Amino acid sequence: MALQPKKYEMPLSDAKIRARSFCEVALGYSPEIAVLEAQRCLNCKNRPCVEGCPVNISIPEFIAKIKQNDFEGAYRIISESSSLPAVCGRVCPQETQCESKCAMGVKFEPVAIGRLERFAADWHNAHCGEVSELPEPNGHRVAVVGSGPSGLTCAGDLAKKGYKVTVFEALHVAGGVLVYGIPEFRLPKEIVAKEVETLKKYGVDIETNVVIGKTLTVDELFEEGYEAVFIGSGAGLPRFMGIPGESLKGVYSANEFLTRSNLMKAYKADSHTPIMHAKNVAVVGGGNVAMDAARTALRLGAENVYIIYRRSMQELPARREEVEHAEEEGVKFELLRNPVEILGYENPADKRDPKNGFVSGIRVVKCALGEPDEKGRRRPVELPGSEYEIAVDCVIMAIGTSPNPLIKNTTEGLEVNSHGGIIVEENTGKTSKKGVYAGGDAVTGAATVILAMGAGKAAAKAINEYLSKKA
Amino acid sequence: MYRILKKRRLNPTVTMMDIYAPLVAKKARAGQFIILRADSDGERIPLTVAGYDRDAGWVKIIFQLVGATTMSLDRKEEGEYISDFVGPLGCPTRTEGIKNVCIVGGGVGCAIALPVAQEFHKLGAMVHTVVGFRSKDLLILEEEFKACSDKLTVMTDDGSYGRKGVVTEPLNEAFESGERYDEVIAIGPLVMMKYVVQTAKPYGIPVTVSMNPIMIDGTGMCGGCRLTVGGKTKFACVDGPDFNGYEVDFDEAVARSSMYAEFEKREREAACNLFKGVK
Missing domain, CATH: 1.10.1060.10 (Alpha-helical ferredoxin)
Structure with a gap:
């Protein structure tokens, strides 16, 4: 042939x-x-x-x-x-x-x-709904913190080796970023639910509504008889730029915008959770999360959606396929642009005007690419005097996250780096605290689903070796 | 699922419930909050912990019927279940070194003020509590406050009970008569907290305020609850909900709180129509 x-x-x-x-x-x-x-x-x-x-x-x-x-x-x-x-x-x-x-x-x-x-x-x-043969239980208990891609992978691999695994999830449903972050049109939630069901058939317990670091601490998990703990709690607090106007009504973090739409189903007419259905939307950032936010805004009825990114198409970090799909759907790319201010509506004649305090536009400055930075990416240089305004009624900040302090602050002996990411041994996910392993965005900062899964897998292998030796 | 052990109407628009949630009860402290969903398709709403019993495993919540979610929560009875209940979230109210405290509660904010007053009372501090309501029929928790306050001042806007006026009046009188609290803790409507700060300012008395902005996850992920405090962006869910009152940008918080006013109005009307004629 x-x-x-x-x-x-x-x-x-x-x-x-x-x-x-x-x-x-x-x-x-x-x-x-x-x-x-x-x-x-x-x-x-x-x-x-x-x-x-x-x-x-x-x-x-x-x-x-x-x-x-x-x-x-x-x-x-x-x-x-x-x-x-x-x-x-x-x-x-x-x-x-x-x-x-x-x-x-x-x-x-x-x-x-x-x-x-x-x-x-x-x-x-x-x-076929059935799982292949169930493993013989080996009597060891492992706790997994977070039910996102790294946690589910770690839990699945350990369960298949006979471990009794409990996954603790802070939200009311399992899946982590797969349910709150990635939109339905890219990853139907039914598919995530099915994958979670499969893990349950392997004997994995999933405890929703438990915030490790608040409801229970890592040390208490050990006291309760878990012999190892995997932390896959994900990325944390959304970043903002620190420019004027970021507290105006109509400014979202991508996490909030996507969580409202994906987790809370705000895109459905009968949802009890509100979301803005804006006509003109600016999404700041160039990663997959920015693409997801832009395409969600479009689906919520926006006429114009702009991706505002400070480098050029070549440096845009999102997957090519996502960028192509976004372009086909009508998302506009304002490249080599950096926001300097978000503008708000203010009616001086009427203090009770309901539009007061809402976003009316975003002021951006044009950039050119300069010398490469330490990562080898060419640094954007702002061009003085090139500022202009784009009329929008909603701005979504998709410029990354910084690690969540909840677990770090309540776990003695767990070392973190200067960015707040948990420090681990590269191939095993082993942390500075005995019996505690970590992986995914909690370690690396915002990355991809598969890298998180790889980390969950490596940690499962290391936990298996650790507990086999211990036994 | 989380069982409603006890339910009591405190006034026509405020309801108290004890929810069986042993893990939360074990950890909860005054000043912290929980997030609940009444039903499996409901929104997530934050409510401050109004009390707890670690042995019996319940957490007390007090809520005002303000929107569709609180209305459907209020329709549930003792023995029924709510879908989700997670916590305790946020940082507890700071109590170290405070021997003489004035606690100012406004309206349903008194539900949050009560465990704070009880905590200080238990720690042996002098507690002066000032609570304010629009009128007598909205008064809640008077007996409970009496039990944990060295002095209790009740204010109503219309004078139908206690003294007529707003909470800042007795507070100002106390300052004028030479009272120097270690701390004033204000919990209530944003505007009330803003004026408590202004009242205390000339006397240099520290004021802690409890913020209750719009929130989704409550763990620092969404950033919807952000506030400007001391010129910096803070997240009420992980950095708060208590903040130094002198540093909070109240005007911004007031503006942000009305982000979904239109939606909430529609939802409320829909819920009212739905429940109309249904007992």
């Missing part, structure tokens, strides 16, 4: 229609297309793709199963390494990980590993 040079396209919902709806954007492969795409895999001996995967999924092996029409077999291979296959197949930046190493990619487009992973996981969820 002639070699197919390009990935088989994954159908997308129409950009015009989807820009006004919260339905999923990417629609997934059919079994026929999945088999055809799987046939593109060269099944090379040295398996470079596996190296590119933070959780080391046996990629050629699962693709081989798809080739043979054994979709459940493919799922089983993936789930040996990943506790959240349907999630990863959707939100991983495969283009910089597994697919970037694919031998096919040298001359042609790489194999669509992410799409195949998603296909196998969705097929499993649609056709």
Whole structure:
């Protein structure tokens, strides 16, 4: 058979229609297309793709199963390494990980590993609910703090080895950033709920409404008989720029805006949680969170949504696919711009004017790219006298987070770095406190779902070694 | 699910409930708050801890019927359950070194002032409590305040009970007569707290205020509860809810509190229509 040079396209919902709806954007492969795409895999001996995967999924092996029409077999291979296959197949930046190493990619487009992973996981969820054999309980108890990607991965891996794992979640529902941060149109919440259900079938207990550092401390978890603790509490307090006008009504952190829409379902007409349905929206920042916020604002009815980012398209940190989808949907990119002030409406004649105190615009300054900074990214330099105003009624700050102090402040012996991130041994997630491991954004600051999962996985392995020795 | 052990109407618009939540009860301290969802599709609302019993495992909440959520919460009866209840959140009220304190409560803010007064009373401090209400029928917790205050002054706007006037009047009189509290703690409407600060200022008496802004997660994640305190952005949920009253930008807090006024009005009307004619 002639070699197919390009990935088989994954159908997308129409950009015009989807820009006004919260339905999923990417629609997934059919079994026929999945088999055809799987046939593109060269099944090379040295398996470079596996190296590119933070959780080391046996990629050629699962693709081989798809080739043979054994979709459940493919799922089983993936789930040996990943506790959240349907999630990863959707939100991983495969283009910089597994697919970037694919031998096919040298001359042609790489194999669509992410799409195949998603296909196998969705097929499993649609056709089989049962988990493979349950492990023999080994009598050890482990506590996991936070039910986001790192916590769920750590919990899943340990449960599959026979550990009794309890996950503590501060919010009323499990999933962490997968439920409060990533929007429905990119990751349907039903899929997250299914992945969580699968973990429960492996015996993982999930305790919602427990804030570690407040309701219980890490030391109390040990007193209650947990032998090891994994902290995957995620990133913390949203950052603001410190420019005038950030306290005006209509200024959100991306975390607040997305949490209202995703977790509290404010996008639904019957939700009891309010959210602003603004006509013109500025989103400050260029990461995936900024794209999610911009596309959510569009779906809530905005006519104009601007991404304001101080570098150029080339430096924009969001995934290419997300940027393309955002552009197709009509998000406008105001690049090489930096906000200097958020402007508010004030009616001097009427102090009771309900519009008083709401955002009326954002003043930005043009930038050029200067010398590279310590990370090698070219530093934006503001151009004096180039300021202008954009009329908006809502501003969303998506410029990152700083670590949450709740656990650090209540856990003696847990060392953190100058940014407040928990200090860990790189390959094990081991912290300065005995029996305590950590991973994900609580360690690294805002990063990706799959990196958090990789950290959860490494910590699970290290916890297993620690407790096996101890026993 | 969290069981309602006890329910009592304190006045036509204020209800008290004891909620069974042993983990929260074990840790709760005066000045902290909880977040609850009445039903599985409800919004998350913060309410300050109004009391607790560590042995019996309950936490007391007192809430005013202001919107759709508090109205549906109020429709639940003893023995029924609320969907979610998490805490204790925020920092407890600072009590160290305070031997002589004036606690000023306004309206439903008195629900929060009560455990603070009780805590100081228990620690042996002199407690002067000033509580203010619009009128006699809105008065709550008088007996409870009497029990933990060395002196209690009740004010009503219309003079239907206690003294006629606002809470800053007796406070100012105390200062004028030479009273020098170690601290004034004000808990109530933003405007009341702002004026308590202004009243204490000429005498240089420290004022702590308890802020109750719009909030979602209550753990520092969303930043919706941000305030400007001493020129810096602070999050009420993790840095507060208590702040130095002299540093709080009250005008900004007042403006931000009305962000969803339109939505809340619609929700309230919808809830009123829904419950109309239903007992």
